[in-house]
Amino acid sequence: MIDVCLLGTGGMMPLPNRLLTALLVRYNGKCILIDCGEGTQIAMKKKGLSAKPIDVMCFTHYHADHISGLPGMLLTMGNAERTEPLLMVGPKGLEKVVNSLRTIAPELPFEIKFKEINGDEMSFDLEGMPEFTITAFKVNHNITCYGYTMNLRRQGKFNVEAAQEKGIPRDFWNNLQKGETVTTDDGITYTPDMVLGEERKGIKLTYSTDSRPTDSIVRNAAGSDLFICEGMYGEPDKLQKAKEYKHMTFYEAAKMARDAEVKEMWLTHYSPSLVNPMEFMSDTKKIFPNTIAAKDGRSCTLRFTE
Amino acid sequence: MIDVCLLGTGGMMPLPNRLLTALLVRYNGKCILIDCGEGTQIAMKKKGLSAKPIDVMCFTHYHADHISGLPGMLLTMGNAERTEPLLMVGPKGLEKVVNSLRTIAPELPFEIKFKEINGDEMSFDLEGMPEFTITAFKVNHNITCYGYTMNLRRQGKFNVEAAQEKGIPRDFWNNLQKGETVTTDDGITYTPDMVLGEERKGIKLTYSTDSRPTDSIVRNAAGSDLFICEGMYGEPDKLQKAKEYKHMTFYEAAKMARDAEVKEMWLTHYSPSLVNPMEFMSDTKKIFPNTIAAKDGRSCTLRFTE
Numbered sequence: 001m002i003d004v005c006l007l008g009t010g011g012m013m014p015l016p017n018r019l020l021t022a023l024l025v026r027y028n029g030k031c032i033l034i035d036c037g038e039g040t041q042i043a044m045k046k047k048g049l050s051a052k053p054i055d056v057m058c059f060t061h062y063h064a065d066h067i068s069g070l071p072g073m074l075l076t077m078g079n080a081e082r083t084e085p086l087l088m089v090g091p092k093g094l095e096k097v098v099n100s101l102r103t104i105a106p107e108l109p110f111e112i113k114f115k116e117i118n119g120d121e122m123s124f125d126l127e128g129m130p131e132f133t134i135t136a137f138k139v140n141h142n143i144t145c146y147g148y149t150m151n152l153r154r155q156g157k158f159n160v161e162a163a164q165e166k167g168i169p170r171d172f173w174n175n176l177q178k179g180e181t182v183t184t185d186d187g188i189t190y191t192p193d194m195v196l197g198e199e200r201k202g203i204k205l206t207y208s209t210d211s212r213p214t215d216s217i218v219r220n221a222a223g224s225d226l227f228i229c230e231g232m233y234g235e236p237d238k239l240q241k242a243k244e245y246k247h248m249t250f251y252e253a254a255k256m257a258r259d260a261e262v263k264e265m266w267l268t269h270y271s272p273s274l275v276n277p278m279e280f281m282s283d284t285k286k287i288f289p290n291t292i293a294a295k296d297g298r299s300c301t302l303r304f305t306e
Numbered sequence: 307m308i309d310v311c312l313l314g315t316g317g318m319m320p321l322p323n324r325l326l327t328a329l330l331v332r333y334n335g336k337c338i339l340i341d342c343g344e345g346t347q348i349a350m351k352k353k354g355l356s357a358k359p360i361d362v363m364c365f366t367h368y369h370a371d372h373i374s375g376l377p378g379m380l381l382t383m384g385n386a387e388r389t390e391p392l393l394m395v396g397p398k399g400l401e402k403v404v405n406s407l408r409t410i411a412p413e414l415p416f417e418i419k420f421k422e423i424n425g426d427e428m429s430f431d432l433e434g435m436p437e438f439t440i441t442a443f444k445v446n447h448n449i450t451c452y453g454y455t456m457n458l459r460r461q462g463k464f465n466v467e468a469a470q471e472k473g474i475p476r477d478f479w480n481n482l483q484k485g486e487t488v489t490t491d492d493g494i495t496y497t498p499d500m501v502l503g504e505e506r507k508g509i510k511l512t513y514s515t516d517s518r519p520t521d522s523i524v525r526n527a528a529g530s531d532l533f534i535c536e537g538m539y540g541e542p543d544k545l546q547k548a549k550e551y552k553h554m555t556f557y558e559a560a561k562m563a564r565d566a567e568v569k570e571m572w573l574t575h576y577s578p579s580l581v582n583p584m585e586f587m588s589d590t591k592k593i594f595p596n597t598i599a600a601k602d603g604r605s606c607t608l609r610f611t612e
Contacts, residue, residue: 071370100407
């Protein structure tokens with residue numbers, strides 16, 4: 001299962017009751033933060049979450065509302081005496097931007113590793129967890145910007161009868177179930193495909209903000225259990241503004257959710273001028289019924305379905 | 307009169323109910339911000355204050371909790387279509403630090419002017435307001451750090467009898483009252499001292515945070531109407547920690563307030579570990595009775611006294 005918490009839902013600037021858009025994802029003891037604007041550490045504290053165990057920080061792009069909280073977050077992690085290395089992932093220029101911001105956070109008790117995204121798409125696994133893959137995909141904003149999809153694969157069912165028929169010793173079943181190939185002392189090799197059924201449906205989570213609608217979003221979000229997408233404007237007459245500033249309206253997001261056949265969509269990254277997102281939900285739900293106008297701190301646990 | 311708002315009262319990191327220490331001072335249409343940590347723009351919005359009209363930003367030092375909110379604040383000012391130049395004042399390295407942080411806020415519709423503080427003390431007037439002087443004075447932290455005193459001078463009373471005796475035409479009284487020297491068409495020069503009594507007591511405001519107690523603080527705070535001072539720790543047994551990290555306890559701050567003979571002191575910049583500052587006020591007030599354990603957003607208007 002994957003725990004998801006949308007820490008903030010604002011765009012541009014933090015407001016007293018709407019902090020900047022950032023996502024915290026937790027899977028099997030690993031903690032991933034996407035974006036870290038001014039006040040993201042406040043949002044975490046509001047939810048009772050500690051900054052210390054963040055393993056990976058992914059950045060969509062380097063506009064201030066997505067990274068301005070970084071120096072403070074790093075220092076708070078340092079003050080909590082974190083020593084494990086931190087992996088940062090982001091568009092080209094990552095190390096330069098981070099080091100510029102670290103002018104005011106120069107001393108940290110942990111190492112930062114950088115993974116710059118090259119090209120239109122890049123995938124990587126969480127260390128030691130080959131079943132969990134993060135994919136960054138290019139979107140269309142006024143600077144280079146990426147969305148992120150997280151895929152948790154689920155292997156097929158263990159076929160006890162097949163294992164018995166093939167005479168595989170019980171001691172090896174657990175390893176095979178974990179997807180490991182084993183070899184007996186007699187030199188006989190057993191592979192997982194001998195006892196595992198077809199890969200079952202896993203869990204898919206997609207996060208995309210600061211973009212015009214793109215094919216890359218629809219393609220990468222396809223079949224997501226949860227699709228978190230920017231909805232900068234709810235007012236239909238702000239479509240022109242959305243085009244100009246390379247953002248999108250609720251309705252454009254809903255069309256993508258529909259085309260990508262996701263299970264549920266959460267809107268986020270509201271313009272400060274958008275006081276009450278609920279006002280526009282009725283029309284949005286006509287396009288994609290399972291749309292939710294998220295509020296700060298919205299959480300859920302995504303589980304495997306049988 | 308001077309309007310004062312202590313926007314936040316926290317040190318080290320912003321908390322949901324205690325934002326970072328920063329002070330907003332307004333006098334005669336001018337707006338001065340001292341320090342700008344992560345969330346200072348949120349604190350301003352909570353008080354219904356706009357970032358747009360800030361004329362001067364003073365920094366005590368470049369630890370992140372005093373400047374990490376700068377990129378976001380500048381962008382918010384820019385988004386409000388501010389075009390007037392902004393004056394920044396701070397310790398050596400100001401322009402370099404600000405430009406590093408502006409990696410994520412490169413484009414602004416207004417100019418930034420820099421005034422670096424040299425030496426142990428530096429004074430300057432607000433543009434067009436010779437009666438209002440800001441003095442930066444060096445304190446004792448683990449990096450170069452300054453406190454700030456603001457002095458609003460008040461000229462003497464206008465002596466109508468003296469003006470009449472000297473035969474000064476009524477048309478010039480207003481100018482003389484404003485402190486201006488005037489010359490008649492006949493070449494006669496009148497100076498303000500001819501009609502003004504001795505300079506009266508003005509208004510003095512002192513702000514000092516992130517320091518061990520110093521003579522410079524006592525000297526510069528002397529006679530202040532309001533002295534805003536860090537009180538990182540309330541627990542008496544944290545004196546050693548205060549010494550180690552170059553901060554101070556409530557009691558050390560109170561001793562300085564007493565020695566400087568200020569009217570009132572507000573404590574601020576509490577350690578995140580200090581949950582309830584009120585717990586230590588009884589002992590603090592034994593040293594300096596007019597001490598207030600400030601909370602976020604504490605405001606007052608300082609007025610001339612007769």
